[in-house]
Amino acid sequence: MRLFYLLLPLFLCTCGPADTTPAEPARDEAERSAIEERLITELSPSDDLAGRQRNAIINRAIDRNYDVYAAPEGYFYEVLQEGEYNPLDTGDIVTVHYTGTFLDGAEFDSSRRRGDPLRFRVGDLIPAWNLALQRVRPGARLRVLTPSSLAYGPDGLAAPNGDTLVPADTPLEFLIEDIRILEE
Template identity: 65%
Template sequence: MTKTITVWFLVFTACFFSACSNSSSAPASAPEKDAVAKSAIEERLITELSPSSDRAGKERNAIINRAIDQNYDVYAAPEGYFYEILDPGEFTPLLTGDIVSAHYQGLFLDGTEFDNSRKRGAPLQFTVGGLIEAWNLALLRAKPGGSIRILSPSALAYGAEGLVGTRGDTLVPAHTVLEFVIDDIQVYEE
């Protein structure tokens, strides 16, 4: 009899806790909310697709497809690049001519990394306005301490020349669409 009561108690306890854990609406709604947010991002980005089949249109569509596939909440800039503010940072946005240091990661659209300042052990130091056009434009949306993702068509990156290393090796082929994540942005006082 005691053995039967113990078994029934264990079955009841397991069923009770199982029912209680399934009745909570918070965990079930979180994935649904993420799905709703993802769907809204996807719907917004689909409206940005280009009907053009020229290089610029193909590159724009490749950027949008990457953003949808990775669930990036990017926005189209009028100049043609896409950006996502990952961390807003503080104070006022950067200005052309600001002397800045930042860490960055450079990726091809398939996710392959071609450059990473953290792996080299030092941030890049530069003047806003003295880099590829996508960075020059997008960094004006960034603030010190913040981080930004940039998806750039080739015309605003390394264009028809691509990027060749100091040893003559091709780091970025010609007409390549790129993704950058720039973070730990610091402005130097002049």
Template identity: 40%
Template sequence: MNIKSFVLVSVAALALANCSTPQKTVAQPEKFQLRTFQDSISYAMGISSGENLREMPGGIFNLAVFEKGLKESFKDSLAIELDEAASRKLFQKLNDTMQKIEKIKREEQIAATRAEGTAFLEENAKKPGVVTTESGLQYEVLREGNGEKPGPGDRVKVNYEGKLLDGTVFDSSYKRGEPLVFGVSQVINGWTEGLQLMSIGSKYRFYIPQDLAYGERGAGKDIKPYATLIFDVELLEVLK
């Protein structure tokens, strides 16, 4: 018998053996379902608790011990009793630890944000068409107008779009479909300086260092402390 015939016979024998051998039925686990209000609210509370506990840094929280304490508490049969004073000391220590960790994390984020802004501005200053003023403001002329320039006491009407260095748009009058009117001296320093460089009809791109933007306080949920910002600004009108 040659190799080809042997393979065919072997395959046929294997197929017959499989047909003659009873197949075991493996019970499938029942799909998890929320059947009642009690199920749903319990599951929701579990998710909420889990999300909060997941935020705790590694090394502080032990899920297995937490489950043990939770189950024993429900049974009112605790392996180890913790009096109120002992519990209070534990939670105070946890609070102090979390605050220290958050402080370190915040300082690291601030250092990274400042370093990112500095590096960006250093490279950006080398690009053709980018002008750096004495204050550190950088700007680029996208379109030059020929109207009057506003002074510090004027009000202006502008369209604009603000971005973070990663390209995230955090504010845009274009998206709202409505220009903004404000006093030249009523905005961040980078805008106050930049607007007075523009003629009506101009469109500039401002690269604003953190110290001419929102500095250590940041703004809203998107602008972190010490963030460098980019604005495209279109000067539509100067209002006396």
């Protein structure tokens, strides 16, 4: 019976979807409580898709102890590390490493896993990225939680072979880091 109690925590840790999101910095109870209270005020009526997705994002933030803020456009963001120099702007050519996950923590894409940063022009990606990247400077580390309307919307995202990477109307979480501006 003693062996059962020793193995039970190990068993419980291996159940459920794998959450590959990096561990968050420890916060004391007062700070966690203040973040939760602030986020609860952001909850919406959940009788439509937008309200349900917003509430799912807020619940993810509370569950993971993220200190996110609501952007007026509808996504949530947390600047995890400040960058340097001037903020990014539409048209800047940048490289970033990122990890994309569903709100349950399951990863759907990662530039680190591929070993190659993503290169793009700010303004050419999903709306949440285009907007959120203009809040930071090169070298920043940023978390973005976005409703589907600012991500892949009702079409979702398919791989070149037709496999579904992101189902339609799915809110997402991105960790964006190693942001660098390239000279043209």
